[in-house]
Amino acid sequence: RGRTPKQVQQLPKVEEPVPAVPIAVSPVEVTTKENETDGKNQINGFQKISAPATEKRPNKLRIETNKVCPAQSAIAMETDYSADSFLASMTKDSANRRRLLHDEFLVLSRTEARRLTRSTDRATRHAAANRYSDIVPYDHTLVELDTGDYINASFVQGETDALRWIATQAPIDAGESVGKETVSDFWQMIVQYDVACIVMLGQHQEDFVQKCGEYWPESMGKTARYGNVEVKVVCELEEKSWVHREFDVSPTSSYFRGASAKSSQKSRLSHTSQSHVKVSHWQYKEWKDNDTPRISSFLEFLLQVRRRQYTSPVVVHCSAGIGRTGVFICTDNVISRFESEGIIDIFSEVNRSRQQRPSMVYTVKQYECIYNTIGEYLKQTQQQK
Numbered sequence: 001r002g003r004t005p006k007q008v009q010q011l012p013k014v015e016e017p018v019p020a021v022p023i024a025v026s027p028v029e030v031t032t033k034e035n036e037t038d039g040k041n042q043i044n045g046f047q048k049i050s051a052p053a054t055e056k057r058p059n060k061l062r063i064e065t066n067k068v069c070p071a072q073s074a075i076a077m078e079t080d081y082s083a084d085s086f087l088a089s090m091t092k093d094s095a096n097r098r099r100l101l102h103d104e105f106l107v108l109s110r111t112e113a114r115r116l117t118r119s120t121d122r123a124t125r126h127a128a129a130n131r132y133s134d135i136v137p138y139d140h141t142l143v144e145l146d147t148g149d150y151i152n153a154s155f156v157q158g159e160t161d162a163l164r165w166i167a168t169q170a171p172i173d174a175g176e177s178v179g180k181e182t183v184s185d186f187w188q189m190i191v192q193y194d195v196a197c198i199v200m201l202g203q204h205q206e207d208f209v210q211k212c213g214e215y216w217p218e219s220m221g222k223t224a225r226y227g228n229v230e231v232k233v234v235c236e237l238e239e240k241s242w243v244h245r246e247f248d249v250s251p252t253s254s255y256f257r258g259a260s261a262k263s264s265q266k267s268r269l270s271h272t273s274q275s276h277v278k279v280s281h282w283q284y285k286e287w288k289d290n291d292t293p294r295i296s297s298f299l300e301f302l303l304q305v306r307r308r309q310y311t312s313p314v315v316v317h318c319s320a321g322i323g324r325t326g327v328f329i330c331t332d333n334v335i336s337r338f339e340s341e342g343i344i345d346i347f348s349e350v351n352r353s354r355q356q357r358p359s360m361v362y363t364v365k366q367y368e369c370i371y372n373t374i375g376e377y378l379k380q381t382q383q384q385k
Contacts, residue, residue, distance in 0.1 A: 079104065079347035083378050086344045090375045101371065104347050105364040112354050120358075126150035128180040131169045135320045141356045143168070146192055151185045152321065154357035155313075156329055159336035165329050166193065166313045167357050169321040170200075173213030183215045184227025190279060190315065191229055191251050199305060199316040200283040201324035211289060211319040216247060216281070228255035234278075241297040243283045244304075250276040280308065289319055290362070292369040295376050302331060302373070326353060326360030331370050335377060344378075346370050 081089065089097070123136030130136055130152050137143075143153040143166055151168065158164025171186040172178055190198070204212045216231055217224040223232040228251060235246035284301050287293040305314075318324035330349045338344050350367065353360040361367050 080343050080345035082342060083338070083344070083382070087375065087378055087382075090371070098368070101368050102364055105367045108347070108351055108354065108361075108367075111351065112358070122150060123152065126180075129172075129182055129185075131172055131178055132320050135169065135322055135359065137357060143189060143193070145185060145188055147185075147188060149185050149188070151182065151189055153189060153315075154321075156353055156356045156360075157333075159333050159340065163313050164333075166195070166315045167321050167325045167329060167360070168315060168317045170202075170212035170317050170319045171215045173215065176210055176213055178210075181213075183213055184229070186215055187226045187229035187231065187249070188255075191249060191255065191277075194277075194312045195279065195315050196277070196312050197280045197282065197305065197308065197310045197314045199314060199328060200281065201316070201318040201328060202287055202289065203285060206288050212317075216245070225252070228252045241284060241286045241294070242301050242304075243281075243285065245281040245283070247279045247281055248276045249279050280310075287318075287324055290323060290365075292365050295369070295372050298369075299373050299376050299380075302328065302335075306332060306335070320359075320362075322357060322359045323362035323366055326350070326357075326362065327366050327369055327373075329353060330361060331373050334370065334374055338374075344374060346374065 092100075119139040120136045122139050122142060123130060127133060129150050135152075137152055137154040141154045141156070143151055143155060145151055153166050153168035155163065156165040156167050166189070168186070168189075171183040172181055173183050174181045189195070200212070202211055204210065204214065215226065217233050220233050220236060223230055225231075230250040230252060232248040232250075233245055234248050235244075237244045282301070282305050284293070284298065286297065316325045316328055330346070330353055333353075334344060334346055334349050337349070346367075350361045350370070361370065
C-alpha cells in the first residue's frame with residue numbers, strides 16, 4: 001500500500017526544493033521544461049494567495065516509450081490531445097494502451113521521487129495529527145489555521161483559480177486509535193476558508209478498517225459541537241451511489257474570540273450579521289481505497305458537484321487525501337481545461353497536482369480511471385451535440 005499507519009517516518013530535509021524536470025532517469029528519458037514554485041511565496045492564509053502563479057504545466061512532453069517497453073517500436077508519445085484524438089487513442093488495443101499508461105505513470109513516479117525533498121518539516125513536527133505517517137503535505141501549500149494548529153491539508157490549484165481545492169486527509173475522531181483528534185481542526189478550516197462544499201470519497205469503514213472519523217451528527221436535526229463549531233444536518237438525499245447532505249454550520253462565540261487578529265479574509269459569515277451558513281456535503285459511497293469506481297456513476301457524481309459552481313474552495317477528502325482525492329480533483333481540472341481550451345492533458349494535470357500535494361493519484365489503476373472517466377465524458381458530450 002505504501003502507507004504506514006502511525007510510525008513516524010523522517011523525510012529528507014534540504015534547504016531548497018529540487019525541480020521536477022528536466023531530468024534523465026533511466027530507463028525513461030524526459031525532455032521538457034517545467035517551472036515550480038521556489039517556496040518563497042508560501043501560502044500563509046486564504047487572503048494572501050494570488051492568482052494561479054504557483055505551478056505551471058510543462059511544455060509538450062515526449063516520452064520514448066521503447067525505453068520502458070523494449071518490445072515496442074521507438075515512437076514519441078505526446079500527452080496532450082484534442083477530443084477526437086483522445087477518443088481515437090481509447091480504441092487502441094487494450095494491452096498496448098495499458099502499457100502506454102504505465103509508461104506515463106512511471107515517469108510521474110520517478111519525477112516525484114526527485115521532488116520529495118521539498119520541505120515537509122511542519123507536518124513531520126505534528127506526527128500525531130497525520131492519519132498516515134508517510135502522507136504529509138508540503139510546507140509551501142499547507143493550509144494555515146488561525147488557531148495556529150496544524151492540519152494535514154493542502155491547497156491545490158484549479159484550472160484558473162489558485163483557491164479551487166483543499167485536498168485533505170479524513171478527519172480523525174476521538175474514538176480512533178491512530179493519533180490526535182482532528183475533527184475540530186477540520187471544522188475550523190471549513191469556517192475559516194468559507195467552504196461551501198465538502199466532497200467525501202468512500203465510507204467511514206471499508207473492509208472492517210476505519211478510514212474516516214465521524215465528523216457530523218448521526219441523525220437528522222441533531223446538533224453536535226466540534227471544538228468551536230456547531231454542525232446540524234438539515235437535509236439528506238440518498239441516491240444509489242452517493243448521498244447529498246446539507247449542514248447548518250454555526251461558529252460559537254469562542255470561535256470569534258479565538259480567531260487571529262491577523263485574519264482579514266471576507267466570509268459569508270460574520271459575528272454580527274449571520275449566525276450560521278449552509279455547507280453541502282457530497283459523499284460518494286461506492287469506491288474503496290486503492291480501487292476504482294464504476295466510471296458512469298463516478299462521472300455523474302462529479303458532474304453533479306460541478307454544476308453547483310461553488311466559488312469558495314471545495315474541500316475533498318478520502319482517507320489519506322491523495323488517491324481518490326487526486327482522481328476527483330485532476331478529473332475536474334482536466335474537464336475545466338477542455339471546456340476552456342479544447343485540450344486534454346491528464347499527465348500534465350497529475351504532475352502539477354503532485355507538485356502541490358505528494359502522491360496525488362496514488363496508483364496506476366487510479367491514473368487509468370481518469371483516462372476512462374474523461375473518455376466517458378467526451379462520449380456523452382458528443383452525443384448531446
